[in-house]
Amino acid sequence: MSTIKVNRIENTSTTDGGVSIDVNGHVTIDGQQLPTAGPLSNRNIVINGAMQVAQRGNNFAGVTTGPSYAVDRWRWQGSSIGTWEMSQSAEAPTSSGFAKSFKAECTSGASVSAGSFALIRTVLEGQDLQRFAKGTASAKSFALSFWVRSTTTGTYSIYLYDNDNQREISATYTIDAINTWEYKSIIIDPDTVGAWANDNGDSLYVNFYLAAGSNFTSGTFNSTWQADNSSGRASSSQAQLNTTGQQFYITGVQLEVGSKATPFEHESYGQTLAKCQRYCTIIDLGTNLNPVHWMFNRAGGTGSPYTVVDLPTTMRSGPNFNELGSPQVNSTNANFMTATSAGLTVDTAVAAHQNYAQRCSGTTGTFLKWQFTAEL
Numbered sequence: 001m002s003t004i005k006v007n008r009i010e011n012t013s014t015t016d017g018g019v020s021i022d023v024n025g026h027v028t029i030d031g032q033q034l035p036t037a038g039p040l041s042n043r044n045i046v047i048n049g050a051m052q053v054a055q056r057g058n059n060f061a062g063v064t065t066g067p068s069y070a071v072d073r074w075r076w077q078g079s080s081i082g083t084w085e086m087s088q089s090a091e092a093p094t095s096s097g098f099a100k101s102f103k104a105e106c107t108s109g110a111s112v113s114a115g116s117f118a119l120i121r122t123v124l125e126g127q128d129l130q131r132f133a134k135g136t137a138s139a140k141s142f143a144l145s146f147w148v149r150s151t152t153t154g155t156y157s158i159y160l161y162d163n164d165n166q167r168e169i170s171a172t173y174t175i176d177a178i179n180t181w182e183y184k185s186i187i188i189d190p191d192t193v194g195a196w197a198n199d200n201g202d203s204l205y206v207n208f209y210l211a212a213g214s215n216f217t218s219g220t221f222n223s224t225w226q227a228d229n230s231s232g233r234a235s236s237s238q239a240q241l242n243t244t245g246q247q248f249y250i251t252g253v254q255l256e257v258g259s260k261a262t263p264f265e266h267e268s269y270g271q272t273l274a275k276c277q278r279y280c281t282i283i284d285l286g287t288n289l290n291p292v293h294w295m296f297n298r299a300g301g302t303g304s305p306y307t308v309v310d311l312p313t314t315m316r317s318g319p320n321f322n323e324l325g326s327p328q329v330n331s332t333n334a335n336f337m338t339a340t341s342a343g344l345t346v347d348t349a350v351a352a353h354q355n356y357a358q359r360c361s362g363t364t365g366t367f368l369k370w371q372f373t374a375e376l
Contacts, residue, residue, distance in 0.1 A: 024259075044265045045128050046206070047275045048073045049146075049253035051088060051100040055273075055282045056371075058088035061107065067121075070102050072276035078118035081211050081242055082110035092251055093147045093181040097266055101149075101251035104210060109243040116213035117234075118241065120250060123376035125316070126164060126196040126203035131257050134162070135195030142188035144206075145261035147252040148173075149181045154239035157212065158186065159222065161205040165194030170222040172235050183252075185261035191225040200316050202376035206255060209234045210241040210248050277313045282324070283370045309370065316374040324369035 007021055053072040060068045063084045066077035070086035078084065089103035102120060110116075132140045144158070152175070159170040169191070173184045196203045209216075212234035219231025241248055252264045311319075 041265070043256040043262060044254045045124060045131075046073075046122060046253050046255045047279075048272050049251070049264070050098055050266065050272070051092075051102045051251045052269055053273050053276045054088040054100075055276065055280055059085070060087070061085040069280075070104075071100070072280055074102050074120060074122050076104050076118070076120055078116075078211075080110065080113050080116040080213075081118045082106050082244075083108035084118070089249060091149070091249055093149075093183075096147065096183075096252065097264070098147065098251050101147075101249040103247065103249050104241075105247045106241055106244055109246075112211060112213050112240050112242050114214045116211060116242070117216055118210040118212075120208045120210065120248075122206050122253075123202045124204040124206070124255075125200050125376065127198050127200060129196045129203055130198055132190070132196075134191050135165070135193060137192060139190035139192045140257045141190050141259045143185065143254075143256050143258045143261040144171075144188060145183070145185040145252070145254045145264070146250055147181055147183055148175060149179065149249040150175050150239075150241070151178055151245070151247045152239050152241055153178055155235050155237045157209040157234040157238050159207050159209070159233045160188060161207065162191070162194060162196070162203065162225075163205060164197050164201070164203050166228040167191065167194050167225055168222055168228060168233065169225045170233050170235075175239070181249075187259055187261070189224065193225065206253075207233075208250060209238055212238045212240075274313055277311070278316050279373065279375050281311050281313075281315065281319070281372045283309060283372075309372075311372060315372065316376070319372035319374040322371040322373070324371055 048071060051071045051074065054070065055072055056069050058070065060070060063076065063078075063086060064082070065079060067075035068077075068084075068086045069075045071088050076084065076086050083106070085105045085107050087103045087105075089101045090099065091103065092098040092101045104118070104120060106118075132142065134140075142160070148156075150156075155172050155174055157170055157172050159168055161168045169188055171186045171188060173186060175182060216230060216232075216234045217236045217238055219229055221235055222229055222232040254261065254264050256262065
């Protein structure tokens with residue numbers, strides 16, 4: 001068997017494009033990196049990395065601690081770092097195929113104290129992480145890539161936290177120009193210690209620091225996987241977004257197996273929405289009554305009526321229930337009329353089933369929106 005060894009293959013009439021092979025055997029075709037490990041599709045384990053889906057709403061102001069979900073599966077959290085506003089923004093690197101981003105803006109600044117922090121986070125299930133073979137001799141590298149924009153240049157920190165084994169690793173990237181979209185990719189070493197549970201629990205926290213006090217910057221920086229060390233999670237030169245008007249945008253987040261980051265794996269809005277509904281589903285009764293089936297007292301007496309809601313997908317676990325909007329009461333002629341209370345409460349739920357039973361205590365009623373959450 002013969003072997004042909006080349007560094008590049010091109011058409012004879014051009015120097016553009018072609019196939020390139022680096023010293024490690026990694027292949028680039030027409031400037032696009034091919035995966036160094038894993039499949040060609042379904043590479044990205046991050047959900048809603050393009051920040052397309054925002055079921056809860058797209059603007060949340062006056063936030064001081066969080067969690068605040070400006071978009072599904074992504075939340076801002078902070079402490080002692082002023083007041084913030086989170087939103088789904090139309091500011092995005094459109095030339096790379098993105099239309100939305102997660103925007104965080106400090107609307108009332110505060111000095112950075114030892115315990116201050118602000119970060120954007122997503123959390124992933126253990127059963128979706130098995131491809132990294134973490135905790136084995138065959139553990140794989142992590143390739144994290146994203147688009148970022150800020151009003152403040154400088155060094156920013158990210159850290160991955162293994163919640164199953166209380167291990168973590170951090171890395172830095174630099175924003176070079178203000179108010180400019182920049183693409184970043186970070187390769188994170190494999191970890192041969194501590195396997196992730198193969199279940200629906202909160203195994204991996206992916207965190208992007210916007211500000212961090214000395215409780216998180218004073219220790220030795222966690223540049224390698226190690227036991228929980230909160231004092232080294234952020235760089236000692238971490239940029240501090242703690243002044244009124246400072247902004248941070250992020251989109252196009254991808255986390256995949258391999259030692260090279262590949263182009264973002266775009267998917268349809270419907271695909272992303274279905275993934276997000278595993279963790280949050282909102283039934284808008286003002287526009288869609290199809291999933292709701294009312295079951296009144298069969299004897300026609302005064303007992304509480306029941307309703308069954310058909311959720312669009314099986315949720316991660318038995319969901320929590322919240323009432324959103326204005327309470328309504330059902331009159332005898334089946335029209336919905338405003339009432340001062342409706343008293344909708346959870347009665348029974350078979351964990352994560354698509355049929356979810358609810359009970360109306362007292363008056364016969366509903367709310368404008370029902371929210372079911374099974375977040376990590």
